[in-house]
Amino acid sequence: MTENTNSSANFIKHIVKEDLAKGTHQEIVTRFPPEPNGYLHIGHAKSIVLNFELAHEFKGKVNLRFDDTNPSKEDQEFVDSIKADIEWLGYEWDGLHFASNYFDEMYRQAVLLIKKGLAYVEDLSQEDIRAYRGTLTEPGKESESRSRSEQENLDLFEKMKNGDFADGEKVLRAKINMSSPNINMRDPVIYRISHATHHNTGDTWCIYPMYSFAHPLEDAIEGVTHSICTLEFQDQRPLYDWVVEQCDIETTPKQIEFARLSLTNTVLSKRKLKQLVDENHVDGWDDPRMPTISGLRRRGFTPDSIKVFCREIGVSKADNLVDVRMLEHFLREDLKLKAPRTMAVLHPIKVVITNYPEGQVEWLDADVNPENSEMGTRKIAFSREIYLEQSDFMEDPPKKYFRLFPGNEVRLKHAYFIKCNEVIKDDDGNVIELRCTYDPETKSGSGFTGRKVKGTLHFVEATQAVEAEFRLYNSLIEDDREGNDFLDFVNSDSLEVAKGFVEPNMADAKLEDKFQFFRHGYFNVDSKHSTKDLLVFNRVVELKSSFKL
Ligand code: ATP
Numbered sequence: 348m349t350e351n352t353n354s355s356a357n358f359i360k361h362i363v364k365e366d367l368a369k370g371t372h373q374e375i376v377t378r379f380p381p382e383p384n385g386y387l388h389i390g391h392a393k394s395i396v397l398n399f400e401l402a403h404e405f406k407g408k409v410n411l412r413f414d415d416t417n418p419s420k421e422d423q424e425f426v427d428s429i430k431a432d433i434e435w436l437g438y439e440w441d442g443l444h445f446a447s448n449y450f451d452e453m454y455r456q457a458v459l460l461i462k463k464g465l466a467y468v469e470d471l472s473q474e475d476i477r478a479y480r481g482t483l484t485e486p487g488k489e490s491e492s493r494s495r496s497e498q499e500n501l502d503l504f505e506k507m508k509n510g511d512f513a514d515g516e517k518v519l520r521a522k523i524n525m526s527s528p529n530i531n532m533r534d535p536v537i538y539r540i541s542h543a544t545h546h547n548t549g550d551t552w553c554i555y556p557m558y559s560f561a562h563p564l565e566d567a568i569e570g571v572t573h574s575i576c577t578l579e580f581q582d583q584r585p586l587y588d589w590v591v592e593q594c595d596i597e598t599t600p601k602q603i604e605f606a607r608l609s610l611t612n613t614v615l616s617k618r619k620l621k622q623l624v625d626e627n628h629v630d631g632w633d634d635p636r637m638p639t640i641s642g643l644r645r646r647g648f649t650p651d652s653i654k655v656f657c658r659e660i661g662v663s664k665a666d667n668l669v670d671v672r673m674l675e676h677f678l679r680e681d682l683k684l685k686a687p688r689t690m691a692v693l694h695p696i697k698v699v700i701t702n703y704p705e706g707q708v709e710w711l712d713a714d715v716n717p718e719n720s721e722m723g724t725r726k727i728a729f730s731r732e733i734y735l736e737q738s739d740f741m742e743d744p745p746k747k748y749f750r751l752f753p754g755n756e757v758r759l760k761h762a763y764f765i766k767c768n769e770v771i772k773d774d775d776g777n778v779i780e781l782r783c784t785y786d787p788e789t790k791s792g793s794g795f796t797g798r799k800v801k802g803t804l805h806f807v808e809a810t811q812a813v814e815a816e817f818r819l820y821n822s823l824i825e826d827d828r829e830g831n832d833f834l835d836f837v838n839s840d841s842l843e844v845a846k847g848f849v850e851p852n853m854a855d856a857k858l859e860d861k862f863q864f865f866r867h868g869y870f871n872v873d874s875k876h877s878t879k880d881l882l883v884f885n886r887v888v889e890l891k892s893s894f895k896l
């Protein structure tokens with residue numbers, strides 16, 4: 348599963364191949380440029396896989412660059428989590444950069460633009476700038492500031508830098524074309540004032556470059572050849588090219604856009620994910636219901652399942668909505684041969700095998716993974732007392748119910764046939780215990796063919812069982828619309844906590860170990876809530892899905 352299974356070339360690969368063939372570049376350089384204002388999500392993973400694997404395939408380089416030009420929202424916590432998530436996915440970056448380390452250079456470039464008559468300091472307020480900008484059908488209007496002299500612009504820009512103005516009092520704009528059909532080209536703001544402490548540069552600066560000016564410069568400074576971003580930046584490409592052309596730089600990075608990942612029943616926007624965290628709809632950025640890399644990791648997704656998913660969904664120019672069950676499909680594929688099989692009873696009911704000798708514990712053999720014999724065998728305990736799943740018993744079953752009911756016989760996985768003879772209830776009439784008998788002749792693996800039973804149930808022997816907690820998840824978001832009303836669709840019933848038992852050998856399970864619980868699905872040992880005394884398992888996915896690839 349670790350190799351790239353999708354050999355079909357995407358359109359970006361074609362561009363890269365052509366550029367190398369034509370000699371436009373000797374070596375390609377890509378970058379992944381997150382803003383450290385939140386944790387990475389599965390959409391970012393798509394971009395990471397694309398950028399890192401493109402660079403690797405063509406023996407180029409890939410940079411991790413923190414696009415930290417907005418001091419108010421950025422934080423070291425996010426820088427650390429982003430690095431850890433990329434490493435966990437299994438990628439190594441060549442260069443590690445911070446856009447904020449280029450602030451001197453960006454300032455120099457802005458001054459050069461002023462000197463070339465291509466930038467000016469604007470007095471208008473943000474609202475007026477917007478009003479002057481015009482619409483899709485009407486050209487914009489030039490402001491008075493546009494005709495300032497070079498010297499005046501240089502003086503004012505320096506004053507902006509020195510902190511002589513309040514936030515919003517002035518901005519620096521590129522002087523391009525107020526009647527351009529592309530609104531992005533109508534003298535966009537390229538520097539703004541913000542008296543905020545920056546996570547990297549502290550209080551050194553009180554002016555900060557805007558994304559559309561900073562990004563092409565960052566790419567150019569690093570010698571990035573192919574600057575891959577999502578479709579919403581398509582209309583900004585002329586501005587990107589304008590900055591590259593007008594600034595004093597040697598290299599010419601090329602912006603290429605692709606469709607961002609959208610997933611059914613999933614919010615993929617840092618702003619909204621932050622809201623879910625800040626308003627306590629979830630237990631942090633790494634809550635197993637979150638589509639963040641750290642949430643998926645805690646839930647039990649593997650790096651391989653995420654990477655294969657990202658490769659298989661492909662890279663295109665057309666927006667599409669991917670079924671979240673596709674990601675689950677690749678997790679099952681990945682774990683099928685790797686995860687040990689074991690039995691867990693999530694909602695236990697006690698069963699006494701009345702004809703089994705008291706005090707005796709028997710150890711039965713079972714495969715660790717019937718689909719992968721190399722994983723060997725394990726020992727399963729059996730005795731007079733076991734736990735079954737409450738839902739595997741019915742006192743008055745409907746027709747065609749093949750599990751346990753009074754008088755019926757079922758097979759216990761890896762053990763014996765048992766037959767239910769008696770039902771014990773508490774004062775309120777709840778079933779609290781079952782009395783059964785077993786047939787020693789029917790031992791699993793003994794070749795018994797005397798009679799057949801229709802139901803096979805899992806169980807855990809009671810005296811050796813390890814107590815465990817199980818966290819069962821439903822979709823956090825009940826709708827596919829990604830509107831601002833997404834909080835209306837938060838599922839209040841997305842987590843069920845059950846307390847039950849697992850096989851004795853599970854006492855050695857380590858954090859993030861993954862298992863397939865017979866009939867229940869794939870589970871992961873939770874890294875946050877498990878303690879020395881209590882294993883907590885997150886259900887990653889159930890075993891079956893109606894989803895077909
Ligand atoms: P969000 O929309 O979640 O706030 P963003 O684009 O603002 O994301 P950045 O930190 O700027 O977040 O993103 C870093 C890189 O990841 C960018 O190149 C961006 O295009 C890419 N990216 C973000 N979201 C997705 C997505 N859903 N699918 C593919 N790529 C994405």
Ligand code: MG
Nearest residue numbers: 381382414558
């Ligand atoms: Mg962004």
